[in-house]
Amino acid sequence: MNSLRSTLVLAALSATFAGTAAGHDGGHHGGIATGPGRLVKAPFDIVHTRISTAGNLAIFHMAVSGKAGASRPAKSGQRAGSSVFSYVWPTSLDPAVVGFEAKAGILAFAVTAHPDFDDTPLFDENGDGKPDNDGGVWHSHWVVLQADAACGADALKVVDIPAGAKPRLPKTWPGLPILIDSPGWAPTFRGASVEVRVPFDDIGIVQAGRFDGVTAALRVNASVHEPLLCVVDVFKVASGDLSLPGKVDH
Structure with a gap:
């Protein structure tokens, strides 16, 4: 966690934003409120991050200073070297909660x-009858993160699955050699906010957890295990130090 935290702290400082403590919500209820960032692009300039629960649903919410979802990566024409833009909720939850190996890394919803x-x-997010051509449509994942110097000093990756390994994986694992799940929970964008409602069998596990908020770009590497998916640009960290100060509202 220390190397992960240092990466995100440096990125947050370079964005020169003024953060506020959880509980001082600047007009948003609960969660983590954050001051606008002078150098952060508005669609990724986090001003509020929250996880709340209603019945068996966990509601992941993030608001930015601009229009959420307005910016997506330019298409490069090939997977190797391509970019992934993301809104991420790192959590204190054990990856086993959603079907990965226990203690495999930092579980984040993205x-x-x-x-x-x-x-x-x-899933066919764009509704054209073809489930394999809609990666450009905003969609949700569970991912497990770890620091890996192969991605850069103190940089992060989505954890790779070594060749021949057979780890515990969620039923909706998409077949990529990384710890990622594609559960199909559709995000809703409304103006400055993005929100996803995720069902849990035991919502109490979520209610006991902590969280943070991050916006970032990732890069797909040409070689499968070099690693495959690295975090290459952190736009903003809600807390400023990845201390997971967010308490789940319930």
């Missing part, structure tokens, strides 16, 4: 867009 490849083979 809303992503990447027009050069599709990683939701069970």
